[in-house]
Amino acid sequence: MLFTLLAFAIALGVLITFHELGHYWVARLCGVRILRFSVGFGKVVLRRTDRHGTEWALSAIPLGGYVKMLDDAQPGDPPSVAAQAFNRKSLKQRSAIVLAGPVANLVLAALLYAGLNLAGTSEPAAILAEPPANSLAAQAGIMANDRVIAVNQQAVQSWGEARWQLMDALSSGGKAELRVETAEGLQRERILHFPPAAIEPDGADLMAEAGLSLATPKPRVTGVNAGEPGEQAGLQAGDVIVKVGELDQPSAGAMVEEVKKHPGQVLPVTVLRDGAALTLSVLPLAQTGPDGQVTGRIGVMLGADFPMVTVRYGLFESLARGVSRTFETVWFSLKMMGRMIVGDVSLRNVSGPVTIADYAGQTARIGFAAYIGFLALISVSIGVLNLLPIPMLDGGHLMYYILEGVRGRPIPDKWLENGQRIGLGLLAALMSLAFFNDFSRLFS
Structure with a gap:
C-alpha cells in the first residue's frame, strides 16, 4: 500500500507541477507578476523568494502544486505594478497563459513517449497463435505463427505496437489491414472488419475476442531441484522444451500433464540449448497424491519463453513517434468521451484517484518503462480534461475568452458566477461518478 501511494504521489506531483509550470512560463513571458509557485499544497515547509519577487515554496501535501499570479491591480498600485496584473493583459495573452498548462502536459507526454522509444523497451514479438475457428482473424486468413509486421501501413515491431494500432478499429469498429510474415517467411495482407464493441472496464479482451492473441510460449526451465530426475537427466536452467515424449511444441501445462502420465517410465525430452537441439531421457519419479493416484514428477520449475524484441x-524518429502517439491518444480519448455521451460506451469506464493510484502502483512494480508509459498516458488525460469547455477548468476560461472575443467586451460578472456554479456542479457529478466506479471495482 505504501509503495502504491508513493508511486501515485510522484505521478501527481510531476504531472500537475509540470502543468503549472506551463502556466508560469507563459505568464512570465507575457509580463505577469507571479506571487508564488508551490510544489505541493498545505503548510509551506521550505520557501525562497527570487529576484522577480516570486516565492518558490515546497508544501507539506505532495499531490501536485499551483501557481499564484497577481490577478488584478489594487487601488493605489503604481502603473508599473498594475501593468503586471493578469486581468490587464490582452485577450491573446490571457488565452495563451491559460492554454499553456494543458499544452505543457501534452508536451510532457510526447517527451516521455519519445524517451521510451529512444531508450528502447523489451516487448513480446507480435507472433500470433492459431485463431479459433470462425473468429474474425480466422476468416481473414490469419494462421498460427504469423508475425504482424504492419497495421494499416504503419510498421510495428512488437505486440504492444500492434495492439495500439488496432485499438481504434477494435473499439469503434472498422477495417484494419494487417501485413503478416508467415512461418515460411512470406509476406501476406490480411483484412479484418471489426464491429463496434461494447467497452466495459471488466470486459473481455477485444483482441482475443477477434481471434488475435500471442502464440503460446514454449516452456523454459527456470530452475532444477538438486538430486531429482530433471537434474539427473541433465536438464539445465535456460533449456527451452520443444518436445516431450510424442508431444511436439508443448505448452507448460501440457508438459506437466505429459510428465504426470508417465510415472516410473523413461520419457524423452528434447530441448533447445544454446541454439542446438538436445534429446535427454528423463525418468519421472512416481509419487502418490492425497487421492491415491500415482503421477510422475521430474523436479524442475518452468517459465514462459516468449520471443522478445527490443523496440x-x-x-528524430523517437520524437516524431512521441508526438504522433500523444495526438493519437488525445483523439482516442475524445472519441471515447463522445461515445460515452451518446451511450455507446459505459460510464463505468470513468476512473478516479483510487483506480489511478492502483495503476500507478502496478506499473511501478512492473518496471521503469511501464511506469513512464503510465505517466505519459495520465499526462495526456490531464491535458485533455483541462481543455474541456467546463467553467473552472482551463477549457472553461478559454470558452469565456472566445465569447469575449466574439462580443468585443468582457463577459458580465453574472455570466461568470452562473458558469462557476454550473462548472462546480458538473465537476462534482464527474468526481462522484469516478469515486463510485472506483469503489465498485474495489469491493466487487
Whole structure:
C-alpha cells in the first residue's frame, strides 16, 4: 500500500507541477507578476523568494502544486505594478497563459513517449497463435505463427505496437489491414472488419475476442531441484522444451500433464540449448497424491519463453513517434468521451484517484518503462480534461475568452458566477461518478 501511494504521489506531483509550470512560463513571458509557485499544497515547509519577487515554496501535501499570479491591480498600485496584473493583459495573452498548462502536459507526454522509444523497451514479438475457428482473424486468413509486421501501413515491431494500432478499429469498429510474415517467411495482407464493441472496464479482451492473441510460449526451465530426475537427466536452467515424449511444441501445462502420465517410465525430452537441439531421457519419479493416484514428477520449475524484441528508434524518429502517439491518444480519448455521451460506451469506464493510484502502483512494480508509459498516458488525460469547455477548468476560461472575443467586451460578472456554479456542479457529478466506479471495482 505504501509503495502504491508513493508511486501515485510522484505521478501527481510531476504531472500537475509540470502543468503549472506551463502556466508560469507563459505568464512570465507575457509580463505577469507571479506571487508564488508551490510544489505541493498545505503548510509551506521550505520557501525562497527570487529576484522577480516570486516565492518558490515546497508544501507539506505532495499531490501536485499551483501557481499564484497577481490577478488584478489594487487601488493605489503604481502603473508599473498594475501593468503586471493578469486581468490587464490582452485577450491573446490571457488565452495563451491559460492554454499553456494543458499544452505543457501534452508536451510532457510526447517527451516521455519519445524517451521510451529512444531508450528502447523489451516487448513480446507480435507472433500470433492459431485463431479459433470462425473468429474474425480466422476468416481473414490469419494462421498460427504469423508475425504482424504492419497495421494499416504503419510498421510495428512488437505486440504492444500492434495492439495500439488496432485499438481504434477494435473499439469503434472498422477495417484494419494487417501485413503478416508467415512461418515460411512470406509476406501476406490480411483484412479484418471489426464491429463496434461494447467497452466495459471488466470486459473481455477485444483482441482475443477477434481471434488475435500471442502464440503460446514454449516452456523454459527456470530452475532444477538438486538430486531429482530433471537434474539427473541433465536438464539445465535456460533449456527451452520443444518436445516431450510424442508431444511436439508443448505448452507448460501440457508438459506437466505429459510428465504426470508417465510415472516410473523413461520419457524423452528434447530441448533447445544454446541454439542446438538436445534429446535427454528423463525418468519421472512416481509419487502418490492425497487421492491415491500415482503421477510422475521430474523436479524442475518452468517459465514462459516468449520471443522478445527490443523496440528502439533514433532521436528524430523517437520524437516524431512521441508526438504522433500523444495526438493519437488525445483523439482516442475524445472519441471515447463522445461515445460515452451518446451511450455507446459505459460510464463505468470513468476512473478516479483510487483506480489511478492502483495503476500507478502496478506499473511501478512492473518496471521503469511501464511506469513512464503510465505517466505519459495520465499526462495526456490531464491535458485533455483541462481543455474541456467546463467553467473552472482551463477549457472553461478559454470558452469565456472566445465569447469575449466574439462580443468585443468582457463577459458580465453574472455570466461568470452562473458558469462557476454550473462548472462546480458538473465537476462534482464527474468526481462522484469516478469515486463510485472506483469503489465498485474495489469491493466487487
